[in-house]
Amino acid sequence: MPLMTVCILIASVAFFFSWPASQTQAGGRLSAPFLEEKTPTIAPYAFVKLCVETPRECRTKGGANRTQLNSRVERALVSVNRSVNKAILPGKDNKGNDAWRLSPRSGDCEDYAVTKRKKLIDGGLPPRSIRLAMATTPNGEAHVVVIVKTPTADLVLDNRNDEIKPVNKVDLHWLMIESADNPKRWRWL
Template sequence: MPLMTICILVAAVAMFFSWSASETQAGGRPAAPFLDEKMATIAPYAFVRLCVNAPRECRPKGGASRTQLNRKVERALKAVNTSVNQAILPGSDTKGNDTWRLSPKSGDCEDYAVTKRKKLIDRGLPPRSIRLAMATTPSGEAHVVVIVKTPKADLVLDNRNDEIKPVNKVDLRWLMIESADNPKRWRWL
């Protein structure tokens, strides 16, 4: 590879990391309470399999891109987050068989997340404002949560606890998020 090409690549990578660092705080969390979407990427393979098994969950979305926060919506968010966290027993998929399922008796983070997303949409919240996001935990484990976009913050509904927090107040490093318009499309964060 010519030296000029290597120099350009090194400069581009350095620029990317300095640009990304300015938008995040310690631990890789965003400084603002909103996620910054970047270029398009493909959906996680297990999510694509969910789309094959439950096509209604993967239709293009409508409604507002942000949910207006009021008491009714806050109650719905808390009720769905808590009820799903209590209804699904923690469990893991078998090695090499990651499957995302709606309302299983036991499951992992993806099962909690897709179930919460469906229940929030069923309660009348705008589908475009309710999105799945993939992140990593402090231990480096892949983790999926629901993000509810509001005018004040992007809120996280997580199976690890019942508290709903803005994206910049959780211990996750964000990787990708489902598109607002089409669940089959995802974007890097």
């Protein structure tokens, strides 16, 4: 691993451990690095279609609720985020035909997110701690990312950049998140 990558990882971990645990809102953004799950809701329709086409991706989940951060996990998060961001070319679904696909040649945010989620779980991270979340971008576009729940922060893996950030350090307005136990169930944020 190049020295620069090691230095970035060390700085990122040190930064994660320095956040306050307050849940107050500041300027419309979370001040704490954790998402607060609220009432149940139904999964996005295109995700339900993915479950029908690929039932393995929607099985009941097991493992810990939070992934313990260590050097192996940090390397996996960085590697999966970068490799999937590089492997999938940006593209859009046809209007009225939203599809969430695993490892396509080109795709939109949902395709990046479900591919990252699968690779992290296949890589041995606890499935209950790897979740999909829907949000809106500053310009109001719907956006899907992967959330990795850790003891120190809920981390965001986003196709818009290779940097892994806590939920309170991204420019997203959170809407809903996949349930820890059952991917077919989601919760409002």
